[in-house]
Amino acid sequence: MNLHPQTAEKLFWRLGWVYDFSKLATVILVLGLLTHYFFYSALVVRGTSMDPNYFDGEVLLIDKISYRLKPPERFDVIAMYFPGETEKRFIKRIIALPGEKVEIRSGRVAIDGWTLDENYLDQSITTGPDLKRRLTSNEYFVLGDNRFVSSDSRAWGAVPRSYIIGKVGNNPLFRLPAR
Numbered sequence: 636m637n638l639h640p641q642t643a644e645k646l647f648w649r650l651g652w653v654y655d656f657s658k659l660a661t662v663i664l665v666l667g668l669l670t671h672y673f674f675y676s677a678l679v680v681r682g683t684s685m686d687p688n689y690f691d692g693e694v695l696l697i698d699k700i701s702y703r704l705k706p707p708e709r710f711d712v713i714a715m716y717f718p719g720e721t722e723k724r725f726i727k728r729i730i731a732l733p734g735e736k737v738e739i740r741s742g743r744v745a746i747d748g749w750t751l752d753e754n755y756l757d758q759s760i761t762t763g764p765d766l767k768r769r770l771t772s773n774e775y776f777v778l779g780d781n782r783f784v785s786s787d788s789r790a791w792g793a794v795p796r797s798y799i800i801g802k803v804g805n806n807p808l809f810r811l812p813a814r
Contacts, residue, residue, distance in 0.1 A: 674700055678714050678724055678803070679811065684779035684786065685712070685726055688755060693807035695726065701802045707775060708732075709746075710755070712803040715777070718791050726803050727787055728755075731776035733796075736769045739789070744778070756780060768793065775799065 680693045689695065689712070697714045707713060707729055717723040731737035731746050738745045742761025745751065762782045766789065770776060774793035779785025788794065 699801040727777035
Protein backbone atom coordinates (compact mmCIF):
# COMPACT_ATOMS: atom_id res chain seq x y z
CA MET A 636 0.00 0.00 0.00
CA ASN A 637 1.44 3.28 -1.12
CA LEU A 638 0.50 6.43 0.74
CA HIS A 639 0.47 9.79 -0.88
CA PRO A 640 3.48 11.77 0.43
CA GLN A 641 1.25 14.42 2.04
CA THR A 642 -0.87 11.74 3.76
CA ALA A 643 2.24 10.00 5.08
CA GLU A 644 3.56 13.32 6.42
CA LYS A 645 0.25 14.05 8.18
CA LEU A 646 0.22 10.56 9.69
CA PHE A 647 3.82 10.99 10.89
CA TRP A 648 2.99 14.31 12.61
CA ARG A 649 -0.13 12.87 14.23
CA LEU A 650 1.80 9.89 15.62
CA GLY A 651 4.91 11.89 16.45
CA TRP A 652 3.55 12.88 19.85
CA VAL A 653 3.38 9.18 20.79
CA TYR A 654 7.07 8.79 20.04
CA ASP A 655 7.95 11.99 21.94
CA PHE A 656 5.84 10.96 24.91
CA SER A 657 7.38 7.48 25.03
CA LYS A 658 10.89 8.99 25.05
CA LEU A 659 9.96 11.32 27.91
CA ALA A 660 8.23 8.54 29.87
CA THR A 661 11.27 6.27 29.47
CA VAL A 662 13.65 8.97 30.74
CA ILE A 663 11.38 9.69 33.74
CA LEU A 664 11.07 5.97 34.53
CA VAL A 665 14.84 5.38 34.35
CA LEU A 666 15.56 8.43 36.54
CA GLY A 667 12.91 7.33 39.04
CA LEU A 668 14.35 3.81 39.28
CA LEU A 669 17.90 5.10 39.69
CA THR A 670 16.76 7.49 42.42
CA HIS A 671 14.85 4.71 44.22
CA TYR A 672 17.67 2.16 44.12
CA PHE A 673 20.68 4.41 44.77
CA PHE A 674 19.62 7.67 46.42
CA TYR A 675 16.22 7.83 48.15
CA SER A 676 13.20 5.65 48.71
CA ALA A 677 10.04 5.75 50.77
CA LEU A 678 8.99 3.49 53.63
CA VAL A 679 5.60 3.21 55.29
CA VAL A 680 5.66 2.78 59.07
CA ARG A 681 3.65 -0.28 60.11
CA GLY A 682 3.10 -0.78 63.82
CA THR A 683 3.83 1.16 66.98
CA SER A 684 7.43 0.16 67.77
CA MET A 685 8.71 3.71 67.18
CA ASP A 686 5.94 5.65 69.00
CA PRO A 687 5.97 8.48 70.08
CA ASN A 688 8.43 9.66 67.42
CA TYR A 689 7.16 7.86 64.31
CA PHE A 690 3.57 6.67 63.93
CA ASP A 691 1.74 3.89 62.12
CA GLY A 692 0.88 4.98 58.57
CA GLU A 693 3.54 7.67 58.20
CA VAL A 694 5.47 7.63 54.94
CA LEU A 695 9.15 8.35 55.54
CA LEU A 696 11.97 9.30 53.17
CA ILE A 697 15.01 7.02 53.39
CA ASP A 698 18.36 8.65 52.55
CA LYS A 699 20.59 5.98 51.01
CA ILE A 700 23.50 8.34 50.26
CA SER A 701 24.59 9.53 53.73
CA TYR A 702 25.99 6.19 54.88
CA ARG A 703 28.11 5.86 51.77
CA LEU A 704 29.91 9.02 52.85
CA LYS A 705 30.10 8.47 56.62
CA PRO A 706 29.21 5.66 59.02
CA PRO A 707 25.92 5.52 60.94
CA GLU A 708 25.96 7.33 64.28
CA ARG A 709 24.43 6.65 67.67
CA PHE A 710 20.76 7.71 67.90
CA ASP A 711 20.29 7.78 64.10
CA VAL A 712 16.96 6.31 63.06
CA ILE A 713 17.61 3.84 60.26
CA ALA A 714 15.73 1.74 57.77
CA MET A 715 17.05 -1.81 57.80
CA TYR A 716 16.33 -5.30 56.58
CA PHE A 717 15.04 -7.64 59.24
CA PRO A 718 17.76 -10.19 60.07
CA GLY A 719 16.73 -13.57 58.71
CA GLU A 720 13.92 -12.24 56.49
CA THR A 721 15.46 -9.62 54.24
CA GLU A 722 12.20 -8.93 52.39
CA LYS A 723 10.93 -7.12 55.53
CA ARG A 724 12.09 -3.58 56.27
CA PHE A 725 12.07 -2.06 59.76
CA ILE A 726 12.91 1.31 61.24
CA LYS A 727 14.87 1.35 64.50
CA ARG A 728 17.22 3.64 66.42
CA ILE A 729 20.95 2.88 66.62
CA ILE A 730 21.96 2.56 70.27
CA ALA A 731 25.42 0.97 70.15
CA LEU A 732 28.13 1.16 67.50
CA PRO A 733 30.61 -1.46 66.26
CA GLY A 734 33.06 -2.65 68.89
CA GLU A 735 31.11 -1.26 71.84
CA LYS A 736 29.78 -3.18 74.82
CA VAL A 737 26.05 -2.67 75.31
CA GLU A 738 24.48 -3.52 78.63
CA ILE A 739 20.88 -3.30 79.75
CA ARG A 740 20.57 -3.37 83.52
CA SER A 741 17.80 -2.24 85.84
CA GLY A 742 15.87 -1.02 82.83
CA ARG A 743 18.56 1.39 81.57
CA VAL A 744 20.95 1.15 78.63
CA ALA A 745 24.69 1.57 79.17
CA ILE A 746 27.42 1.69 76.54
CA ASP A 747 30.93 0.78 77.69
CA GLY A 748 29.80 1.46 81.26
CA TRP A 749 28.16 4.86 80.61
CA THR A 750 24.36 5.12 81.02
CA LEU A 751 22.72 6.67 77.95
CA ASP A 752 20.62 9.80 78.20
CA GLU A 753 17.77 8.93 75.85
CA ASN A 754 15.96 12.27 75.79
CA TYR A 755 13.80 11.23 72.81
CA LEU A 756 11.99 8.68 75.05
CA ASP A 757 9.33 9.07 77.70
CA GLN A 758 11.54 9.00 80.80
CA SER A 759 9.16 6.59 82.56
CA ILE A 760 10.00 3.92 79.97
CA THR A 761 12.53 1.33 80.96
CA THR A 762 14.28 -1.17 78.74
CA GLY A 763 14.45 -4.84 79.58
CA PRO A 764 15.38 -7.63 79.86
CA ASP A 765 18.91 -7.36 81.27
CA LEU A 766 21.66 -8.30 78.82
CA LYS A 767 25.34 -7.80 78.00
CA ARG A 768 26.79 -7.93 74.51
CA ARG A 769 30.05 -6.88 72.87
CA LEU A 770 29.49 -5.91 69.23
CA THR A 771 31.88 -6.97 66.47
CA SER A 772 33.49 -4.48 64.10
CA ASN A 773 30.53 -4.73 61.73
CA GLU A 774 27.49 -4.78 64.05
CA TYR A 775 25.01 -2.23 65.36
CA PHE A 776 22.63 -2.61 68.32
CA VAL A 777 19.19 -1.14 67.55
CA LEU A 778 16.08 -0.53 69.65
CA GLY A 779 12.60 0.75 68.98
CA ASP A 780 11.47 3.89 70.80
CA ASN A 781 8.40 2.11 72.17
CA ARG A 782 10.36 -0.49 74.11
CA PHE A 783 7.30 -2.34 75.46
CA VAL A 784 6.20 -3.53 72.00
CA SER A 785 9.35 -3.29 69.87
CA SER A 786 11.00 -6.32 68.32
CA ASP A 787 14.64 -5.28 68.09
CA SER A 788 18.23 -6.28 68.94
CA ARG A 789 17.11 -7.49 72.37
CA ALA A 790 15.18 -10.28 70.62
CA TRP A 791 17.13 -11.01 67.43
CA GLY A 792 20.62 -9.69 68.10
CA ALA A 793 22.83 -7.08 66.53
CA VAL A 794 22.35 -5.88 62.96
CA PRO A 795 25.16 -6.30 60.42
CA ARG A 796 26.16 -3.10 58.58
CA SER A 797 25.10 -4.68 55.28
CA TYR A 798 21.47 -4.81 56.51
CA ILE A 799 21.24 -1.04 56.98
CA ILE A 800 19.41 0.54 54.03
CA GLY A 801 19.72 4.20 54.96
CA LYS A 802 18.94 7.04 57.32
CA VAL A 803 15.32 7.96 58.06
CA GLY A 804 14.36 11.59 57.57
CA ASN A 805 13.11 13.50 60.61
CA ASN A 806 9.79 14.52 59.10
CA PRO A 807 7.29 12.22 57.40
CA LEU A 808 6.40 12.94 53.79
CA PHE A 809 2.72 12.36 54.62
CA ARG A 810 0.47 10.08 56.62
CA LEU A 811 -1.74 7.39 55.15
CA PRO A 812 -5.33 7.10 56.38
CA ALA A 813 -5.96 4.65 59.22
CA ARG A 814 -6.35 1.03 58.13
